[in-house]
Amino acid sequence: MNKVVANAKAAIQGIEDNMTLMLGGFGLCGIPENCISALVEANIKGLTCISNNAGVDDFGLGLLLQKRQIKKMISSYVGENDEFERQMLSGELEVDLIPQGSLAERCRAGGAGVPAFFTPAGYGTEVALGKEVRYFNGKPHILENALTADFAIVKAWKGDPMGNLVFKGTARNFNPLMAMAGKITIAEVEELVEPGELDPNFIHTPGIFIQRIFQGVNYEKRIEQRTVRQKV
Amino acid sequence: MLDKKGIAKRIAQELQNGWYVNLGIGIPTLIANYVPEGISVEFQSENGILGMGPFPFDGEEDADMINAGKQTITAMSGACIFDSATSFAMIRGQHIQLTVLGAMEVADNGDIANWKIPGKMVKGMGGAMDLVASADNIIVAMMHTNKRGVSKLLRQCTLPLTGVGCVKKIVTNLAVLDVTPNGFKLIERAPGVSVEEIQAATEGRLIVEGDIPEMKID
Numbered sequence: 001m002n003k004v005v006a007n008a009k010a011a012i013q014g015i016e017d018n019m020t021l022m023l024g025g026f027g028l029c030g031i032p033e034n035c036i037s038a039l040v041e042a043n044i045k046g047l048t049c050i051s052n053n054a055g056v057d058d059f060g061l062g063l064l065l066q067k068r069q070i071k072k073m074i075s076s077y078v079g080e081n082d083e084f085e086r087q088m089l090s091g092e093l094e095v096d097l098i099p100q101g102s103l104a105e106r107c108r109a110g111g112a113g114v115p116a117f118f119t120p121a122g123y124g125t126e127v128a129l130g131k132e133v134r135y136f137n138g139k140p141h142i143l144e145n146a147l148t149a150d151f152a153i154v155k156a157w158k159g160d161p162m163g164n165l166v167f168k169g170t171a172r173n174f175n176p177l178m179a180m181a182g183k184i185t186i187a188e189v190e191e192l193v194e195p196g197e198l199d200p201n202f203i204h205t206p207g208i209f210i211q212r213i214f215q216g217v218n219y220e221k222r223i224e225q226r227t228v229r230q231k232v
Numbered sequence: 233m234l235d236k237k238g239i240a241k242r243i244a245q246e247l248q249n250g251w252y253v254n255l256g257i258g259i260p261t262l263i264a265n266y267v268p269e270g271i272s273v274e275f276q277s278e279n280g281i282l283g284m285g286p287f288p289f290d291g292e293e294d295a296d297m298i299n300a301g302k303q304t305i306t307a308m309s310g311a312c313i314f315d316s317a318t319s320f321a322m323i324r325g326q327h328i329q330l331t332v333l334g335a336m337e338v339a340d341n342g343d344i345a346n347w348k349i350p351g352k353m354v355k356g357m358g359g360a361m362d363l364v365a366s367a368d369n370i371i372v373a374m375m376h377t378n379k380r381g382v383s384k385l386l387r388q389c390t391l392p393l394t395g396v397g398c399v400k401k402i403v404t405n406l407a408v409l410d411v412t413p414n415g416f417k418l419i420e421r422a423p424g425v426s427v428e429e430i431q432a433a434t435e436g437r438l439i440v441e442g443d444i445p446e447m448k449i450d
Contacts, residue, residue, distance in 0.1 A: 026279045026316070027302040029295065052316070079355035080302075088354065097354070100278065101320030101362030108317040119324065120365035124343075124396035127361060157296075169296035169313060173279050176315045204315075221295035227303040228290040 002161045003213050004192065008038035011186045011212045015039065015151050018046040018071070022107065022147070022178040023061065024154040026052050027080075027224045030171030031060050032155040034188045034216040039064060048072040050147055052103060052174055054084045059222050068092070074147070076100035080224065099127060102144050104177055109146035111180020111209065116145045152182025155216070156205070159189035160196075163210025164203045172204065179209045188216040234405045234422045234449070239373050241266045241449050243332055243403050246371065247273050254278060254323065254363060256333030257301040259373040263332060274308075276328055278359040280319045283311025300359065320359070324366045331367040333360060335374050335399075337389045340415040340436030342399040344372065345391035357394060364395030376404035376433045383435035385409070385416055406430050408447065415439050420447045 005011050012035055015021070025031030039047075040063050047070050054073055055062035064070050065083050072094040078084050087093035098106070099121040109117055118141035122128050132143040154175040157168035165187055167175060179185050187205075192215035234242065240262035247253065247263075251273045255261050264275055264286070275284040277299040284299055285306035293304040307313070322328055337345040344364055347357040364370055377383055385402065402409045407430045408420040415437025418430060421444050431438055 026300075027298065029279075029298045029302070075356060077356035077358040085354075095354075097356045099357055099361035100316065100359040101324060104316035104320055119362075121324070121362040123365060125361060125393045126348075127357075169294060169307075170277075170279050170281055170298050171296040172313060173316050177317050223293060223295050223304060224298070224302040225304065226293055227287045227305075228293060229287045231289050 001207070003163050003207070003210060004161050005212045005214050007214055008034035008188065008216070009041070011035060011188070011214050012038045012042060014184065015042070015044055017044055019150040020048040020050065022149040022152040022182055023049060023051040024173065024175035024178045025060070026170065026173035028055065028060050028222050030155050030167065030173050030175055031055070032153045032186070032188050033219055035153045035186060036060065036063060039069065040067060043067065043069065045069050046071045048074065050074040050107070050149060050178070052076050052100065054078045054081050056080050056224065057083050059220075065093070072096065074098065074103070076103050104174060106144055106147040107174065107177040107181045110148040111177065114146055116143055118142065119144055148181050148183065149178070150183055152178045152185040154179045154185065154187050156187055156189045158191045158193055158198060159187055159210075159213050160193050160198050160207070161213065162195060163187060163207030163213050164198050165189065165205035165210065166198060166202065167204050176205045179205045184211045185209055186211070187213045189213060190216060190219060233425055237262060238422070238449055239403050239405060242408065242447055243371055243373055244268060246330070247271050248329070249273070251329040252276055252282065252322070252327065253330045253332070254328050256360070258334045260332040260334060261301065276319070276322065277305070278316070278319050278323065278363070280314050280316055281307065281311060283308040285311070320362050323359070323362055326366060326368060328367060330369045330371065331363050332371045332373055333363065335372045335384065337384050337386055337391055338372055338374075338399050338402055339386050339389045340411065342397040342411040343389050344394050344399050345389040346394050348392045350392065360394050364398045367398070370399050371401045371403060372399050373403055376406040376430075383433055385434045385436045387436045406433055412439065417441070418444050420445055422447055423449065
C-alpha cells in the first residue's frame with residue numbers, strides 16, 4: 001500500500017471552503033506547518049478548525065486567522081493570540097471553548113465509533129449548558145458528543161508509505177487522536193522511511209488511520225516559551 | 233506574609249512519597265523546586281508527559297519537549313510520553329494523587345473560578361475543568377486578595393465557574409485553609425500574620441477554632 005503524495009499542495013487537494021478540519025498540535029508543538037502554509041496559499045475560506053490552540057499572531061493557525069480563512073474555532077485554550085482575541089470580541093470569529101480532556105476524548109471517540117460519552121468535566125459551568133446530565137456513582141456527569149472532521153491534518157516525526165506514524169516528545173499530544181477522526185487524514189512527517197524500517201512494536205499511529213502522507217520541508221518548529229537554566 | 237516562593241514551599245510540604253502530581257501554571261510550577269528531601273514524586277503535564285524534569289540548559293532546548301504552559305522542559309530518567317487522551321485518562325481516572333492550580337476566586341463551598349472574565353479576558357479553560365472535576369485532592373495556590381485588595385476567598389464566586397465544590401485546601405500568602413461544609417477552616421497563619429488580618433482579607437465564612445499555629449517554612 002502506498003499513500004505517499006508529493007507535497008503539502010498535493011496533500012490538501014479536496015479541501016474546500018466551509019469544511020471542518022482537525023489540526024494536531026499543542027501550542028506550536030507538533031503542528032502541521034507545511035499543510036497550514038498550503039492552506040494559506042490556497043486561500044480556502046470559511047473553515048471550522050478543531051485544534052487545541054489557535055497558534056500565535058504570525059505562526060501556526062494564526063496565519064489562517066490573519067487572512068480571515070477561519071469561520072469557527074473549536075479549542076480549549078486560545079491565549080497568546082491578539083488577532084484571535086480581536087476577531088472573537090468583534091464577533092467575526094465564532095469560538096467554541098471546551099475542556100482539554102473533553103476535546104481529546106471527543107476526537108478519540110469520533111475515530112473510535114463511540115458517538116458520545118459522559119464526563120464530569122464542566123459540570124455546573126457554562127460548558128454544561130444544554131447538555132444532558134446523568135449521575136454515575138452519585139456524581140454528576142455531562143454528555144459530550146464525538147467530533148469528526150472532513151479532513152484531519154497531523155504532524156509526525158517519522159512515517160512510512162503505509163501511513164504508520166511515530167511521534168517525538170510531547171509533539172505527540174492531539175495528533176494520534178485527530179488522525180483517527182478524519183474522513184480523510186493527512187500526515188506530514190519530518191522523515192518518510194522505507195516500508196519495514198519502523199519497528200512494528202513502536203508504532204504510535206497505525207497506518208489504517210492515514211490516507212495521505214508526505215515528507216515535509218523547512219520545519220521551523222518555533223518555540224513559544226523558551227525557558228532554560230544556566231549551567232553552574 | 234509569604235511571597236510566591238513561600239506559598240510553593242508550604243505546598244511542597246504536602247507531597248507524599250510515590251505521588252503523581254499535576255502542577256498548574258504560575259505559582260504551582262514553582263513547587264517542583266522545593267520537593268522535600270527523601271520524597272520521590274513524578275510530575276505530570278497534561279499535554280502528555282509523566283516524569284517532567286527541570287528546564288533544559290541554555291542551548292539544549294527542544295521544540296518537541298514542552299509542558300502544558302508551553303515552556304521548554306526536559307524529561308527525567310524513566311519518564312514516559314503519551315497522547316492527550318491518555319493524559320486525561322490519568323486525570324479523570326483519578327490516577328493522579330494531587331492537583332495544584334491557581335485561581336481568581338474560590339468560594340467557601342469549594343467552587344473555583346479561574347478561566348474567564350466576561351468581556352475582558354477569554355483565553356479558555358485548557359485542562360482546568362477536567363482537572364478540578366476529577367481530582368480527589370485539589371490544592372489552590374493563590375494570593376489571598378487581588379491587586380485591588382479585594383478578597384479572593386468568597387461566600388460565592390462572581391466569575392464563571394471552572395468547577396463546583398471541588399477545592400479541598402487553599403494556600404495563600406496569608407494562610408492555609410481547608411474547605412469544610414461550613415466554610416473555610418483556618419489551619420495555619422503565614423509568618424507574622426494575625427488571625428484578625430486573615431479574617432479581614434476573607435469575605436467567605438471563616439472558621440477559627442482554638443490557637444492557630446504559624447507555618448513552618450525554611
